[in-house]
Each structure stands twice: as structure tokens, then as C-alpha cells.
Amino acid sequence: xxxxxxxxxxxxxxxxxxxxxxxxxxxxxxxxxxxxxxxxxxxxxxxxxxxxxxxxxxxxxxxxxxxxxxxxxxxxxxxxxxxxxxxxxxxxxxxxxxxxxxxxxxxxxxxxxxxxxxxxxxxxxxxxxxxxxxxxxxxxxxxxxxxxxxxxxxxxxxxxxxxxxxxxxxxxxxxxxxxxxxxxxxxxxxxxxxxxxxxxxxxxxxxxxxxxxxxxxxxxxxxxxxxxxxxxxxxxxxxxxxxxxxxxxxxxxxxxxxxxxxxxxxxxxxxxxxxxxxxxxxxxxxxxxxxx
Numbered sequence: 001x002x003x004x005x006x007x008x009x010x011x012x013x014x015x016x017x018x019x020x021x022x023x024x025x026x027x028x029x030x031x032x033x034x035x036x037x038x039x040x041x042x043x044x045x046x047x048x049x050x051x052x053x054x055x056x057x058x059x060x061x062x063x064x065x066x067x068x069x070x071x072x073x074x075x076x077x078x079x080x081x082x083x084x085x086x087x088x089x090x091x092x093x094x095x096x097x098x099x100x101x102x103x104x105x106x107x108x109x110x111x112x113x114x115x116x117x118x119x120x121x122x123x124x125x126x127x128x129x130x131x132x133x134x135x136x137x138x139x140x141x142x143x144x145x146x147x148x149x150x151x152x153x154x155x156x157x158x159x160x161x162x163x164x165x166x167x168x169x170x171x172x173x174x175x176x177x178x179x180x181x182x183x184x185x186x187x188x189x190x191x192x193x194x195x196x197x198x199x200x201x202x203x204x205x206x207x208x209x210x211x212x213x214x215x216x217x218x219x220x221x222x223x224x225x226x227x228x229x230x231x232x233x234x235x236x237x238x239x240x241x242x243x244x245x246x247x248x249x250x251x252x253x254x255x256x257x258x259x260x261x262x263x264x265x266x267x268x269x270x271x272x273x274x275x276x277x278x279x280x281x282x283x284x285x286x287x288x289x290x291x292x
Contacts (some may be wrong), residue, residue, distance in 0.1 A: 008033075010065050010068045014035025015035070015044040017020070022092060024190075027192075030096045033047060035047070035048055036053050036265050061100055066105075069108060082088060089128075090128035095169075101139075108143065109139070110135055111144070113206075114147060125259075142204060143205075146200045149208075151186070159250045169230070171232045173218060174235055179217055180264075182213065182266060183215070185285050187280070187290075213282060219259060220282065224291075241257060257261065
């Protein structure tokens with residue numbers, strides 16, 4: 001195992017919610033981080049070094065990543081547009097990430113996939129994530145693939161959505177709200193990623209990146225409100241899907257709905273035993289003001 005203070009890693013999606021939090025945490029631990037962002041996004045990074053790339057295929061990247069021991073691949077498309085579909089981003093850029101690792105002699109790739117991704121899925125977003133996972137598994141690189149539930153922390157997308165709805169005066173829950181999630185704190189995610197860089201027991205594994213508590217969406221929203229009297233309204237699922245199909249500005253997109261209603265839960269015990277971390281519950285994160 002390399003000494004952590006001599007370690008250098010690179011990270012795609014470095015200006016995203018997970019990337020920023022993981023990057024800062026790694027730098028605090030003495031790891032050098034080279035963040036890769038799109039042109040014009042450089043100023044959104046306040047840790048490590050920053051380089052720009054559109055799709056990880058540029059030749060100049062190789063020399064800039066010399067000496068990196070891992071590539072943290074945190075780019076992922078959560079919404080499709082006519083110009084940028086899932087296959088292009090989740091599969092195409094992952095292929096380029098693998099090529100870049102080989103050119104720059106980076107031996108390890110760490111990828112954030114989605115909880116619920118599996119070979120029998122019929123859902124476009126998950127199909128692209130599964131195909132990306134397969135490219136990584138068959139690449140010959142050392143890999144750790146994390147299948148993540150909702151990652152929560154300051155400015156996470158689920159909390160942002162709920163805060164926005166609170167400001168509007170009503171929280172809307174699609175369907176019954178009885179589907180479950182396993183929120184995991186972004187600070188714990190950073191610690192797990194750190195361990196997957198330095199520990200051999202994370203090698204060539206697919207691991208559920210899930211928090212210690214399984215909770216229904218209804219109950220999560222109630223906990224999130226922390227006693228505030230914002231009204232909660234369950235909206236008809238068919239209406240929610242209709243809005244998602246026809247209005248790009250709707251709160252819940254098609255894929256958000258598919259992931260929520262999918263009721264995906266994972267194996268926290270395995271993650272805990274591998275990492276030895278005492279994970280924060282969503283209630284503990286809420287109590288310390290970790291989402292506001």
C-alpha cells in the first residue's frame with residue numbers, strides 16, 4: 001500500500017456536489033487532487049489543481065496526470081436532452097476514462113454508479129450505468145464501483161428540491177411515498193472513497209453505497225421538515241409522470257420518479273464491515289444543520 005502522503009489522484013466531475021466534497025476531504029488528508037472540469041467551470045473548484053476537458057479524450061491530459069494512482073470517475077448524467085443522452089455520457093465518457101487511465105498509467109478507477117443498477121434492468125439511465133460498469137470491469141484496471149443511494153449533505157439535489165418546495169409552501173410527494181431510500185452522508189462517502197484509494201480490500205468490488213437507515217420517502221420528508229408546519233401533499237403518480245414527460249422544468253423528472261418508485265435498498269452491513277466507519281444517520285445530519 002502506497003503511503004497516502006505521496007498519493008495523487010484525479011477526479012472527473014470535480015465541480016459536482018460529490019466531487020467538491022470528496023476533493024476537499026482528500027486534500028485535507030494530504031492527497032494531491034487534480035480536478036477535471038469543463039471549460040469555464042474552473043473557478044468553481046477550491047481544492048487541488050484544475051484542468052479542463054470536454055470528454056476526457058484530449059491528448060494533453062496524459063502528461064498532466066502523470067503520477068496519479070487513481071481516477072475517481074464522478075461524471076454522470078441524471079437527465080437526458082436531445083444533445084446529450086445517457087449512452088453518450090455514462091458509456092462514452094467512461095470508455096474515454098478507461099483509455100485515459102491506460103495512457104497515463106493510472107492503475108485504479110473508482111466509479112459512482114446507481115443503487116438498483118443490474119443486468120435485468122429495463123430503465124435507460126440504469127442500462128447506461130450498467131454498460132459503463134461492464135466497460136470498467138472488463139478493462140483490466142483495478143476498480144471499485146459504488147452503487148449509490150441518495151447522497152445527502154449541504155446543497156445535495158434532493159435537499160435543494162425539498163427546500164424549494166418548502167419555499168413554495170407545499171411539499172409534493174409523488175404517489176404513495178411508501179417507497180424506500182437509504183440516504184448516506186457525503187462526509188461518509190468521502191471517507192469510503194479515501195479508503196477505496198488506499199485499502200486493498202476494496203479492489204475489484206461492486207459495493208452498495210448506502211446509509212445505515214432504510215426509510216420511506218414519506219418519513220424522510222417528515223424528518224426533513226424538523227417540526228416545520230409545511231403542508232405535505234401526495235400527488236397522483238400518473239399526474240407526476242405526465243408532468244415529467246411534458247415539462248422539463250417539473251420538480252421530478254422521469255428518471256427521478258423511476259429511481260424513487262424503484263424502491264431500491266442495498267447492503268449497508270457489507271459497507272460498514274469493509275470500512276469500519278460509524279456512519280451518520282440522516283437524522284444526525286439534519287440535527288447538525290448539515291443540509292441547510
